[in-house]
Amino acid sequence: MSETIKKFMYLNRRAPYGTIYAWESLEVVLIGAAFDQDVSLAFIGDGVYQLLEGQDTSESGMKNFSTTYKALGDYDVTKLYVEKESLEERGLTLDDLMPLTWEDEDDDWAEKDSIRLVSRDELADVLDDQDIVYSF
Amino acid sequence: MSETIKKFMYLNRRAPYGTIYAWESLEVVLIGAAFDQDVSLAFIGDGVYQLLEGQDTSESGMKNFSTTYKALGDYDVTKLYVEKESLEERGLTLDDLMPLTWEDEDDDWAEKDSIRLVSRDELADVLDDQDIVYSF
Amino acid sequence: MKFAIQVNEGPYQHQATDSAYQFAKAALDAGHEIMRVFFYHDGVNNGTNLTTPPQDDRNIVNRWSELGKAHDLDLVVCVAAAQRRGIVDEGEMQRNGKDAQNIADGFRISGLGQLIEAGIQSERLVVFGD
């Protein structure tokens, strides 16, 4: 265990593909997973679009990185906060998002949801509790 | 006179300094002035901020290009449309903008206003009438 | 029909250059002419030959070079914007005392007048940006 354990928050507020922020943010998360910090991701505003199910970039020639979200559990990145109000404003529900899960080693490898649906107020408390916020 | 005279519209929708679009747009306008086209500029949305009087970049280290607007008249760029609704939404009036004028060679060099305050509907008609729109 | 295309953003950060490429390709496939692609603002960064994107991703710069070669496209990088951002050809290298050049195959550096000329001579200007 490293000397310092900090609460790391990756704050995602952008849609995927129109800009590279979502994808290069994920690259930081993947590298960061090796550092044994207390990691959370938040998806608010257009950031919730990153998690939409069924992304297919074959006709646009962009790189499809959406499967990477499904791999986050294997990297022990298991806290993905999704803001309820952002979904609603966009006419979306949890059913529109990719199912993202992780296996809990301490609970007989039970499969658990990585996505935590929270209200803006609840998420404000989570953000308030962080040590450091990476914004993308 | 060149063979083709087109109606050129430079559409400015961004604030100055936060991004370079306003400045690099002006660079196009200055070069374009040599081509004898029928040139107009429109300032809508945050574009109206480009014309605010009293810009002073000495403390921010940015390049102050606001005086260039005052030189446009000398380049025979004399039609600067400013959208009324955009000013109002931002709590601004014409008095907050730089006075921009040109001298009318066909009218005994009378000094005339370059800024034309127009409503959104009027400007929509002006845009509709253009041959080509450069967006910045 | 005779098109001109303006690209305002560099490779990878914004989709603008991807969209411009797909539009250009579709226009050429449909038998239209593209008289010029003008790279302005950060768009000049599409003209560097120093990128090495990951193997599983598209190569944006090479794609432009190849489309340009296949259709004899005039890919113009704005000199003023290029000087601010560090895109350099042989002439610029010598003029500005630089140690290297980085202009990609098929691109050329020229003035803003080329953008105005594109507006005058084309039947449609299509702008792709942020």
Place this chain on the structure above:
Amino acid sequence: MKFAIQVNEGPYQHQATDSAYQFAKAALDAGHEIMRVFFYHDGVNNGTNLTTPPQDDRNIVNRWSELGKAHDLDLVVCVAAAQRRGIVDEGEMQRNGKDAQNIADGFRISGLGQLIEAGIQSERLVVFGD
């Protein structure tokens, strides 16, 4: 206090790198430490030595180099982002078979781990972007 700074945009297009520079300068003037400036996304374009901005404008790249030299700053360009955008040092040039390098004085290319480390070791991370 020990700061880390992240810069997400390149020179001239966005004010982000100007703001980051002014913040860094003010922090150093006030006696604070800046343990790293990490250039990510298009921010890597701040690390090219090929820019020639107009004489009446600030020289953004040189300004970073000089601040770095004066205060022994660790100016890190993200390797993954740099490969996509064409920022190359001696090692990258050889590894990727490029004809030239363009890394500016005082900058170094390194991995994303340096950004995480900056987050862990600094007391404040300040992000500048679009």
Place this chain on the structure above:
Amino acid sequence: MSTLHTVNKSPFEKNSLADCLGYAKEGSAVLMYEDGVYGAMKGNAVAEKVAAASGVKFYALGPDLKARGISEEKLAEGIEVVDYAGFVNLAVENDKVSAWV
């Protein structure tokens, strides 16, 4: 003259679509592409504004919808999906293109 207006930003992030709708006259076309395609979805806070623009025809770029996981049944009524060739045709059919970048 008829104009093809192009919108490439999410209506929730930027004002591009709103600005565009203030200028899209009857008989003109609006193409949503890149992150602009989110403006073509039904059931969100933007759909009403789009529906209220009378005499304007709305298009959305299929490849960008697909990339973002937006299937056709999620689109608002009256949105026509086109591919890049269709984008080119729209630019040809209208007298000019105005980009609300």
Place this chain on the structure above:
Amino acid sequence: MSTLHTVNKSPFEKNSLADCLGYAKEGSAVLMYEDGVYGAMKGNAVAEKVAAASGVKFYALGPDLKARGISEEKLAEGIEVVDYAGFVNLAVENDKVSAWV
């Protein structure tokens, strides 16, 4: 923990300030800089939202106000002007910085 929220985009162009205000808790600080300083002006459509954020202290960066021709008398009430040194101090005084880029 107290947070310094930074906003660098015009509230008329992007949603950054609105997003930020949804998360700025009592006791936190919001610094408007770059094009974000337009959010500090009085008499516009945004000023009310800023005034309604209770328990939040608002700052605007002087050098960016000056660059844009915004004199102090044009600022909304309760906005404190700081320079870059003041920006650094705000980052020190709060427990962390959250950038609403």
